[in-house]
Amino acid sequence: MGDRQPNKGLTRLYTATDWTLRQFAQEVNKIATERGKPTRYQPASVHQWLGGHMPREEVRPLILEALSRHLKHPVTHREAGFPAPVHDGCSIGTVEGLVDLGMQDMDPSRRSVIGAGAKLFSVALAIPGWQDVVGRIEAVQTGRMQHIGMPEVESVIAMTDRLSDLDDEFGGRYARPMAAAFMVNVVAPCLKADAPSEVRKAMTSAASFLSYLTGWMAVDEGFHGLAQQYYVKGLELAGASADHMTYCHILRGMSVQSVDLEHGSTAVNLANAAISEATPAAGPRMLAFMGGQQAHSYAVAKDRVNALRCITETEVALSKAQSRQGTFGGYNSATLAYHTAQVRYYLGDVAGSVDSLELCFSLRDPKYDSRRGDLQFGALLAERQLGIGHLDAACATWGKVVDEYPSIQSWKVDRRITEMIRLIRPHLKNSTARDLYERARLAAPSLAA
Structure with missing residues (x-):
């Protein structure tokens, strides 16, 4: 004692x-x-x-x-020094886990500390399977929360869409604190509120997608460990609401994260899990959305046969899709061209990758395709143009990226600018390259140091 x-x-x-x-x-x-x-x-x-x-x-x-x-803010067991509740699923533990993650992001004084400990990506992360999480939607009421209905659910969905737009336009560093604050102050209390079972299920599904989106933003900041935590919470919530499609969507997002870090085998496992869980209920748009990522993952893993098989299957699936914009990621011809470019590049066809990326840009539509993606893919195109000896073309492509760079708060774009500076330095005797380098030093002085 x-x-x-x-x-x-x-x-x-x-x-x-x-x-x-x-x-x-x-x-x-x-x-x-x-x-x-x-x-x-x-x-x-x-x-x-x-x-x-x-x-x-x-x-x-x-x-x-x-x-x-x-x-006047949610207080969790962890914050109060109490052990976590023993029950799991969409219970107090899951909701409080979201609150803890969100409150870390909301506090500007802690973000640099969080970032330092959140970059670590685990290839051995325990991913809960669908059968492990489905249907576990336990009561989490606190006793005095208000009653909610479908209007509250619709508001959460609309706000999530708006946050996604901000992320696409300005980057994860800009949007993620807002997403975290919304999660803590609005969504978590709604998950604890009194509601009919169908409303509770719909709110839990909406929270699942918001958790996924916040994880996606964390990846865009380079906080990979933190992103994985958001993704796993999203999987738990998707299972709790029996939202199978969002569960598959999150698995695919985790595969994208693995591909970005070139963990090929992990990316393949996650992409395969996503598409196998999605079928046979998925429509052609969803199959293309999943299949393109599967092909990209196989290419990073240097599995030529499966990469080519999957990209062909993706082309067939997309050709069967009726509308341009689908529910899952708006997968379209421009995205297919991007995935084709990545497959070609990782299988050794750099010139073919340039052709596919140029096609990607000719097909991109600002109404559907993100501004951040324009910069990220533009920088990739320039890198590959330089790789096949087209210095002037590379500088022209990079120049467009540099012009837009100051308005984007994105680790992914930062990484591409850093790579641009490294690649252009050996060519500074060329006046075009030297001009680009000086512009980059002004636009990104911290990266050019």
């Missing part, structure tokens, strides 16, 4: 409330009465909690609710 350590998390929260010990006890008792199970805690009990005595499991949610109401 003498070795018990003070609860620093709970003490920090208590200090922020400016309560006395008596006021803290009274607030806990008040919430217990609201929930039909009155308690009679005294200041001495609060003193014990702060000193490290662990409250009973059924009392901890009362303490968290009291703190959340007064501090």
